[in-house]
Amino acid sequence: MALLEILQLPDERLKQVSEPVEVFDDELRAFIADLEETRLNGPAAVGIAAPQVGMFKRVVIIDCSTTRKPVPNHGYMVLVNPEITKWDGFEKGREGCLSVPDYTGNVIRATKITLSAKDPYGEPLQFDMEGYEARAAQHEIDHLDGMLFVDRVVSRRTDLFKRKVYQDGGTGKKS
Amino acid sequence: MKATWFMLTMIGKDKPGMVAAISGALADHGVTLGETSMLRLGGNFTVMMMVSGAEDEQSLRNSLAPILESQGMCLHVDPIEGGLHKHVIPNVHVTVSGADRPGIVSQVTAVLAELGLNILDLESDVAGTEDKPIYIMQITAVSTLDIESIESALSAVRESGVSVSVSAIETYIG
Numbered sequence: 001m002a003l004l005e006i007l008q009l010p011d012e013r014l015k016q017v018s019e020p021v022e023v024f025d026d027e028l029r030a031f032i033a034d035l036e037e038t039r040l041n042g043p044a045a046v047g048i049a050a051p052q053v054g055m056f057k058r059v060v061i062i063d064c065s066t067t068r069k070p071v072p073n074h075g076y077m078v079l080v081n082p083e084i085t086k087w088d089g090f091e092k093g094r095e096g097c098l099s100v101p102d103y104t105g106n107v108i109r110a111t112k113i114t115l116s117a118k119d120p121y122g123e124p125l126q127f128d129m130e131g132y133e134a135r136a137a138q139h140e141i142d143h144l145d146g147m148l149f150v151d152r153v154v155s156r157r158t159d160l161f162k163r164k165v166y167q168d169g170g171t172g173k174k175s
Numbered sequence: 176m177k178a179t180w181f182m183l184t185m186i187g188k189d190k191p192g193m194v195a196a197i198s199g200a201l202a203d204h205g206v207t208l209g210e211t212s213m214l215r216l217g218g219n220f221t222v223m224m225m226v227s228g229a230e231d232e233q234s235l236r237n238s239l240a241p242i243l244e245s246q247g248m249c250l251h252v253d254p255i256e257g258g259l260h261k262h263v264i265p266n267v268h269v270t271v272s273g274a275d276r277p278g279i280v281s282q283v284t285a286v287l288a289e290l291g292l293n294i295l296d297l298e299s300d301v302a303g304t305e306d307k308p309i310y311i312m313q314i315t316a317v318s319t320l321d322i323e324s325i326e327s328a329l330s331a332v333r334e335s336g337v338s339v340s341v342s343a344i345e346t347y348i349g
Contacts, residue, residue: 046348069345093345094345096348097348097349102262132347156313
C-alpha cells in the first residue's frame with residue numbers, strides 16, 4: 001500500500017481523458033487499494049478518481065456512507081469503466097475537489113442516475129443512485145473525461161428554486 | 176514578505192466595459208486581485224475587490240484616478256487584515272421569500288444571529304412587480320446547530336407570512 005500524489009490544478013494532465021480498463025488483474029486491485037488509501041488520507045474526501053493520481057484509467061471510488069446527515073447510498077463502491085445510462089432531474093449542490101484545494105462552488109447535477117460499471121474482478125455492476133451519491137458519481141466520472149467541477153460551477157445567482165417557484169406560479173394561474 | 180491587502184469599493188452607473196477598465200488600470204500598475212465580488216445592483220455596477228501589490232493607498236488612488244473619471248465611478252479604499260486561502264465551507268442554506276415589507280432581513284437575521292450562525296454570503300433581490308413586490312433572500316452560513324433547531328427557531332418568522340426554508344449543505348469533496 002502506498003499514498004499516491006494527487007495532481008492539482010493547473011496540472012494539464014487533469015484534462016486528459018482516461019482509457020477503459022481491459023485487464024482485471026492483481027495489479028489493478030493493488031492500484032485500487034492505493035487509490036483508496038489516498039482517498040482516506042485526503043481531507044474529507046468522499047470520492048476519488050484514478051486520473052487524480054496520474055493513472056489515466058477509468059476507475060473511481062466513492063463512499064457516501066459517512067455524511068453528517070445520512071443520505072441514500074450504497075456504501076463503499078469501486079466502479080471500473082462506469083457509465084451513466086439514465087439521467088433524471090437536476091439540482092444544485094456544493095462541491096469541492098482534492099485537485100482544487102481551498103475552493104468550493106455550486107454545480108448542477110442530475111438528481112437520479114442509473115449507472116453500470118465493472119467491479120475490480122470484471123463482474124458487472126448496476127446501481128440506481130440519487131441525490132448526493134448521484135452527484136458523487138457524476139463528479140468522479142467527469143474526472144475520467146478530463147472535466148473538473150470548476151468547469152461546471154454556476155454563479156451564486158443561478159437559482160433553481162426561483163425558477164421552480166415561477167413555473168409553479170405560472171401553472172397555477174393558467175388552471 | 177506578507178502581502179499588504181487593500182479592499183477597494185467602487186460604484187458607478189452600469190455600462191459595458193467597467194471591469195475591463197478597472198482591472199486594466201490595476202494590472203498596468205502591477206496590482207493583483209484577490210477575491211472579488213462584482214455585480215449590478217439596481218442599475219449600478221458595484222465592485223468590491225481585494226488587491227495587493229500597491230505601494231500604499233495614494234498610489235492605488237493615482238493608478239485608478241483616470242479610469243474612475245472616465246467610467247464615472249467613485250472609489251473607497253480600506254487597508255485590510257487577512258488574505259487569501261481563508262475560505263470557510265458553509266453548511267446551511269436559508270431561503271426566504273415573501274411579499275416585500277420593511278424588516279424581513281432584520282427579522283430573519285436577528286434569529287440567525289441569536290443562534291450564532293455566521294453568514295458567509297447573503298444576496299437579496301426584489302422580484303415581482305412595482306405594486307406587488309416580492310422579497311427573495313438567499314443566505315449561506317456556517318452553524319454548529321442541526322437544521323431542525325434552526326427551522327424551529329424561524330417558526331415565528333414563518334408565522335408572520337414570510338416563507339422560509341432551511342436546508343443542510345453537504346459539500347461533496349472528490
